[in-house]
Amino acid sequence: xxxxxxxxxxxxxxxxxxxxxxxxxxxxxxxxxxxxxxxxxxxxxxxxxxxxxxxxxxxxxxxxxxxxxxxxxxxxxxxxxxxxxxxxxxxxxxxxxxxxxxxxxxxxxxxxxxxxxxxxxxxxxxxxxxxxxxxxxxxxxxxxxxxxxxxxxxxxxxxxxxxxxxxxxxxxxxxxxxxxxxxxxxxxxxxxxxxxxxxxxxxxxxxxxxxxxxxxxxxxxxxxxxxxxxxxxxxxxxxxxxxxxxxxxxxxxxxxxxxxxxxxxxxxxxxxxxxxxxxxxxxxxxxxxxxxxxxxxxxxxxxxxxxxxxxxxxxxxxxxxxxxxxxxxxxxxxxxxxxxxxxxxxxxxxxxxxxxxxxxxxxxxxxxxxxxxxxxxxxxxxxxxxxxxxxxxxxxxxxxxxxxxxxxxxxxxxxxxxxxxxxxxxxxxxxxxxxxxxxxxxxxxxxxxxxxxxxxxxxxxxxxxxxxxxxxxxxxxxxxxxxxxxxxxxxxxxxxxxxxxxxxxxxxxxxxxxxxxxxxxxxxxxxxxxxxxxxxxxxxxxxxxxxxxxxxxxxxxxxxxxxxxxxxxxxxxxxxxxxxxxxxxxxxxxxxxxxxxxxxxxxx
Numbered sequence: 001x002x003x004x005x006x007x008x009x010x011x012x013x014x015x016x017x018x019x020x021x022x023x024x025x026x027x028x029x030x031x032x033x034x035x036x037x038x039x040x041x042x043x044x045x046x047x048x049x050x051x052x053x054x055x056x057x058x059x060x061x062x063x064x065x066x067x068x069x070x071x072x073x074x075x076x077x078x079x080x081x082x083x084x085x086x087x088x089x090x091x092x093x094x095x096x097x098x099x100x101x102x103x104x105x106x107x108x109x110x111x112x113x114x115x116x117x118x119x120x121x122x123x124x125x126x127x128x129x130x131x132x133x134x135x136x137x138x139x140x141x142x143x144x145x146x147x148x149x150x151x152x153x154x155x156x157x158x159x160x161x162x163x164x165x166x167x168x169x170x171x172x173x174x175x176x177x178x179x180x181x182x183x184x185x186x187x188x189x190x191x192x193x194x195x196x197x198x199x200x201x202x203x204x205x206x207x208x209x210x211x212x213x214x215x216x217x218x219x220x221x222x223x224x225x226x227x228x229x230x231x232x233x234x235x236x237x238x239x240x241x242x243x244x245x246x247x248x249x250x251x252x253x254x255x256x257x258x259x260x261x262x263x264x265x266x267x268x269x270x271x272x273x274x275x276x277x278x279x280x281x282x283x284x285x286x287x288x289x290x291x292x293x294x295x296x297x298x299x300x301x302x303x304x305x306x307x308x309x310x311x312x313x314x315x316x317x318x319x320x321x322x323x324x325x326x327x328x329x330x331x332x333x334x335x336x337x338x339x340x341x342x343x344x345x346x347x348x349x350x351x352x353x354x355x356x357x358x359x360x361x362x363x364x365x366x367x368x369x370x371x372x373x374x375x376x377x378x379x380x381x382x383x384x385x386x387x388x389x390x391x392x393x394x395x396x397x398x399x400x401x402x403x404x405x406x407x408x409x410x411x412x413x414x415x416x417x418x419x420x421x422x423x424x425x426x427x428x429x430x431x432x433x434x435x436x437x438x439x440x441x442x443x444x445x446x447x448x449x450x451x452x453x454x455x456x457x458x459x460x461x462x463x464x465x466x467x468x469x470x471x472x473x474x475x476x477x478x479x480x481x482x483x484x485x486x487x488x489x490x491x492x493x494x495x496x497x498x499x500x501x502x503x504x505x506x507x508x509x510x511x512x513x514x515x516x517x518x519x520x521x522x523x524x525x526x527x528x529x530x531x532x533x534x535x536x537x538x539x540x541x542x543x544x545x546x547x548x549x550x551x552x553x554x555x556x557x558x559x560x561x562x563x564x565x566x567x568x569x570x571x572x573x574x575x576x577x578x579x580x581x582x583x584x585x586x587x588x589x590x591x592x593x594x595x596x597x598x599x600x601x602x603x604x
Contacts, residue, residue, distance in 0.1 A: 002099040003029065003073040004179065006160045006170050006191030008218050013038075013067035014058055020190075020197040021051055021071050025395075025593060029073035030081035034058065035088040035095040036069040037162050044095065046086040068170060070160045070191075072097035078105075079122025089126040094163035096129040099193055100156035100177040108152065128159060136165075143215060146171040147228075150213055156352065160191055166215075173213035178350045178378065181206045181216070182238060189216045194348075195238065195374070196393065204235035207376045236376065252591040254396035254488070258577050261404045262443040267390040268408045269436060276430050278416040283385055287367055288420050291341045293320040297329055297357045298345040301399040301480060302406060306345050308476035308569075309410035316414045316432070318423035326353035329360075336364040343369045345410075347394065347402040349377020358382055371409050373402055387413070396592045398487045400577050403480060404443065404570070411436065411566065435564045442560070442567050443574055449557065450578055456543070456555045457582035463512040463541070466493035467505065468576075470518035471528050477569060478518055481576035488584035488594045498531040509538035516579070517553075519546035520568040521561070545575050 003024030007016050017034050032054045033046035043061060047053035051073070063069065072087035078101075079085040088095040102108070105124035108131055113119070117130050131152060135145035142163055150159070156176030162169070172179065172191060182190040182202030192198045198205060211226020225231045250256035272279050294313055296306035303325055310321040324334075326344070330353055336342070342361035346354050349372040358379055361368050370383040373391045380386045389405035415432050418424040424432075460466075466485060468478035479495030486493050496505055498517070509515075517532045519525060529550070536542055536552040544553035547561045547568070557579075559571045584591050 002075050002193070003197065004097050004099055004158055004160060004191060004193040005071045005197050006097075006172070007067070007069045007188070008168065008170060008216060009067070009186065009188035011186075011188065012063055013069040014061050014063040016190075016201065017069050017071040018051070018055060018058070020192060020201075021054075021073050023196040023199065024073055024192070024194065025051060029075050031076075031083065031086035032071070032073045033086045033088050033097075034069060034071040035090070035097075035162065036061070036063050036067055037095075037164070037167055038063065038067045040164060040167050042090075042095065042164070044088060044090065046083045046088075048081055048083055048086065068162055068168060070095065070097045070162060070170065072099075077101055078124045085121045085123050087125060089121060089123065089129050091129040091133045093165065094129050094133055094161060096125065096132070096159060096161045098125040098128055099158040100175075102127060102153055102157060103155035104153070105155075124155075128153065128157075129161065132161060132163070136163075142166045142169070142171070146173075146215070147213065150175075158193060168217050169215050171213075171215045172208075174208040175210050176352065176355075178348075179208045179212075181208060181221070183221075183235065187218070189218070189221070191216075196395075198238060202238050205238045206233060206235055207381070209381070210378075251585075252396065252581070253394075254398055254400060254577075254581055254591050257394055257396050257400045258574065258581070259445050260392070261401045261574070262440045262445075264391050264401050264405055265408055265443055266440045267392075268405045269412075269440070270390075272412060273433050273436060275433070276426050277419055278412045278433070280387060280412075280416055282387060283369075283416070285420060287369065287385055288341065288417065290339055291319075291367070293322070293337070293340045294343060294417075295322050295324060295336075295340050296343050296345065297324040297326050297354060299326045299351055299353055301403050301483065302345040302347060302351070302354070304476045304480040304483065305403055305406040305410060306343075307479070308407060308473050309414065311473040311476075312411055312414040313417065316424060317417040317421055319417060319421065324357070326351070326357045330356045334360075336361065336366055338365065340366055341369060342366045343371065344379055344383070345371045345406055346377075346379055347373050347391070347399060347406075349374045349379040351379075355379055355382075371406060371413075373405070397594055397597050398484055398580070398591075404573060407570070407573075408436070408439065435566060438567055439570050442562070442571050445574060445578070449575060452557060453575065453578045454582050456557075457579060457586055459541075459555070460514055460543075460579075460583055461586055463514050464492070465508070465513060466491065467501075467508075467513065467515045467535075467540075468493060468495045468518070469498040469501065469515060469528075469531065470495075470520075471498045471524040473565070473569060474518040474520055474523060474572070477572060477576070478516075480573070481516060481518075481580070484577060484580035485583065487597060488580055488589055488591050489587055490589065490595070491583070498528045501531050501534060506534060506538060509535050509540040511539050511541055513540045515540045515542045516576070517542055517544045517546075518572055519544055519548065519550065520565050520572070521547050522563070522565040522568060545572050
């Protein structure tokens with residue numbers, strides 16, 4: 001959600017900043033802007049819509065020589081997506097970009113207006129730059145003014161600020177929203193709100209912690225922590241390659257990532273499977289000493305993987321499990337006991353609500369584990385232990401391979417815990433592990449399935465909505481299928497447990513209601529069949545995904561015949577992703593960057 005870039009150096013700053021913003025497009029945005037400070041003079045450019053609109057506006061801009069620059073892609077929170085509300089925001093002699101939400105901006109704005117400050121935008125961000133200049137006007141140095149400014153702010157923020165009186169300087173601050181500072185051998189300095197913006201530009205980076213702030217010039221880096229104490233510059237290598245962030249001939253990143261799932265699942269399993277046990281070198285078994293309950297907490301797609309995992313932990317590990325939506329959990333007064341292992345799941349490791357629940361768990365002295373795709377992310381640094389999913393860069397906003405790898409890690413973890421608790425025999429564990437070895441093959445996209453789904457997708461472009469239904473662990477998969485369709489097609493879809501149809505939802509059944517039915521051969525097939533027959537009798541249009549053909553289905557997506565329900569789970573996952581993508585393509589939607597959505601949700 002939103003993206004920030006910054007640069008100090010002697011190369012073409014315009015192109016460096018635009019390239020950085022391009023790499024952050026996947027996070028979601030509705031406007032973009034760049035400000036450059038060269039030879040004591042500011043130039044700035046803003047555009048609504050795609051980044052290409054900003055590129056066109058900057059065609060005649062030259063930025064060679066010693067230049068300081070900041071850029072931003074905005075996802076609207078305060079104020080509509082307009083050029084005026086786009087970042088960077090300015091005062092008389094300064095510019096600022098900001099991710100997050102300033103919770104006390106109205107009080108600050110009211111006080112500044114009373115002293116004669118005129119605001120141009122509707123945003124919370126604009127108060128930052130005016131507040132900074134008000135402190136300079138009171139006689140503080142630029143550095144002192146910036147420090148006092150961030151001390152005044154409440155909420156979440158990642159901030160970059162430039163001002164004319166410090167023409168070779170970028171001031172920065174981080175609290176609650178991600179920010180990375182990078183350097184290279186040419187003594188250039190870079191900022192980015194994720195690794196993606198820095199890949200190929202930096203050799204070393206600092207993942208800033210909450211409360212970190214300071215300033216960067218062409219010759220120096222000054223860093224302070226939340227205690228206002230000078231902090232050590234703890235750079236780490238940035239080793240990610242840029243190759244994985246390209247489309248490689250596919251039409252969309254989402255399509256590429258669906259096809260990549262077989263490969264990344266192999267990466268997820270690498271070194272973690274032996275013949276009779278799961279090997280997590282990153283975990284100490286002592287983490288589970290005295291634990292008799294697991295609490296899983298996540299948002300969105302990660303919540304669906306958590307919900308699916310609850311079935312596996314209870315069935316295989318024989319341990320009590322509760323699943324929480326992070327945005328709800330953080331505002332409750334939850335009862336948290338010391339015998340609970342708190343597991344958070346997040347693709348980015350920066351999801352604001354989930355991160356806050358992890359902080360709650362830490363405050364309550366619970367042991368914690370994060371399942372995440374991004375090393376050095378905020379959650380990874382905060383939790384007691386972490387398991388990386390190894391999904392690689394995922395640029396499509398609608399998550400695919402992140403979900404697949406989360407499910408693999410959670411399945412493995414349920415077996416890992418089962419061995420500790422001795423709830424499965426050695427043969428049962430070996431059987432589960434042998435099944436896991438087949439998932440990479442099962443998730444290979446079959447040309448016949450993709451072609452079949454492409455053809456039948458043209459029948460599902462109208463109607464008044466979709467039901468995705470399934471039982472047991474296939475109910476969370478139905479929720480995930482419905483979410484995928486909603487995200488990129490903008491059609492109404494709901495996921496339901498199959499057995500809940502008769503408890504109200506079946507009132508909607510008619511030929512214009514499309515039912516996507518998950519019918520695994522090895523998990524409550526006959527029960528699910530009965531529920532679908534009830535919908536068929538009410539004339540609902542039914543698409544069945546199964547290895548067993550169903551005579552009452554209007555459409556049928558055939559699976560291989562598998563010997564284990566989890567292999568059916570992963571092949572159905574592929575089918576649901578392809579179906580959502582093909583419907584969205586037929587509706588001429590932007591599959592990779594759906595409207596109103598962001599990849600990394602770093603504000604509430």
